[in-house]
Amino acid sequence: MRPSEVVELGDVRSLARVIRWLDDAPEVGREVLKRVYHRTGRAWVIGVTGPAGVGKSSLINQLIRAFRSEGRTVGVVAVDPTSPFTGGAILGDRIRMQDHEGDPGVFIRSVATRGQMGGLSRSTFDIIDLMDAYGMDVILVETVGVGQDETDVARVAHTVLLVLMPGLGDEVQALKAGLMEIAHVFVINKKDRGDAERMRQELRGVLSLAPEARPWRPPIVLTDATRGAGLDELVQALREHRAFLERSGEWDRRRQQYAFLRLTEAVRTLVMQGIETRLHDPQVQEWIQAIAAGTLDPYSAAAALIERFGK
Numbered sequence: 536m537r538p539s540e541v542v543e544l545g546d547v548r549s550l551a552r553v554i555r556w557l558d559d560a561p562e563v564g565r566e567v568l569k570r571v572y573h574r575t576g577r578a579w580v581i582g583v584t585g586p587a588g589v590g591k592s593s594l595i596n597q598l599i600r601a602f603r604s605e606g607r608t609v610g611v612v613a614v615d616p617t618s619p620f621t622g623g624a625i626l627g628d629r630i631r632m633q634d635h636e637g638d639p640g641v642f643i644r645s646v647a648t649r650g651q652m653g654g655l656s657r658s659t660f661d662i663i664d665l666m667d668a669y670g671m672d673v674i675l676v677e678t679v680g681v682g683q684d685e686t687d688v689a690r691v692a693h694t695v696l697l698v699l700m701p702g703l704g705d706e707v708q709a710l711k712a713g714l715m716e717i718a719h720v721f722v723i724n725k726k727d728r729g730d731a732e733r734m735r736q737e738l739r740g741v742l743s744l745a746p747e748a749r750p751w752r753p754p755i756v757l758t759d760a761t762r763g764a765g766l767d768e769l770v771q772a773l774r775e776h777r778a779f780l781e782r783s784g785e786w787d788r789r790r791q792q793y794a795f796l797r798l799t800e801a802v803r804t805l806v807m808q809g810i811e812t813r814l815h816d817p818q819v820q821e822w823i824q825a826i827a828a829g830t831l832d833p834y835s836a837a838a839a840l841i842e843r844f845g846k
Contacts (some may be wrong), residue, residue: 550669551644575668583595592677615679660796726757731757813844
């Protein structure tokens with residue numbers, strides 16, 4: 536099988552193989568991506584973020600079921616914390632989402648952050664593009680769930696779903712400056728715990744402070760993911776946001792924004808790859824020692840490194 540055929544064939548095992556290459560043989564994985572990138576741009580990317588423990592994975596389970604009932608194929612990129620021992624994902628979403636095991640229309644991939652900040656991993660972007668090229672209609676991206684710094688998902692997703700739950704208390708206010716500003720749909724999960732309605736009113740109060748000119752007013756949906764309660768209302772809210780994106784021209788604008796992100800991330804990856812191959816160069820080691828001693832600042836060293844090895 537030629538690399539150019541791996542994704543074209545539409546076989547889940549082939550897709551898994553290419554994604555594995557991104558870690559084990561990056562040059563091969565990227566070569567496949569180059570050859571199939573023209574097939575991207577069709578998938579609806581939905582980011583699912585929020586604090587740990589609010590039920591993001593359970594909610595994704597239900598969303599997979601809902602989209603599959605409509606005949607849509609679904610890809611899931613679940614970003615998990617990194618094991619300090621193996622470097623891999625601590626939590627395996629193939630375990631958490633076993634309901635869909637064996638469904639050829641569902642592909643779930645767990646990836647480790649490997650120290651990357653912002654809630655996503657470095658390989659997330661390539662995996663999203665490969666799932667898109669493979670033909671997934673909807674791609675759900677679950678962030679690691681560490682707090683309000685997880686705003687990278689807003690740069691890759693058309694629709695951002697922020698999941699909260701009753702009992703967060705002052706955390707709602709703390710989130711206001713970060714995640715609250717990037718969400719297109721709010722979900723208050725585990726509504727059976729009580730105070731869900733009061734929390735919805737608090738969220739409405741926070742959202743009312745947003746500029747009136749904001750073209751999209753995020754809805755707030757109450758759910759119980761373990762029982763599927765509120766799922767129909769949530770799916771309808773997601774549909775309405777996609778319709779808004781297409782009607783307003785935001786869908787195309789986001790494609791342009793994503794293209795800029797992909798370019799800058801590709802440059803960063805290739806530059807870092809070039810630097811890492813020269814870490815043992817005597818001159819680089821000399822700069823590192825000088826930075827450690829405080830006799831050279833990192834920006835001057837970086838400029839010198841780029842000037843010397845830029846080509």
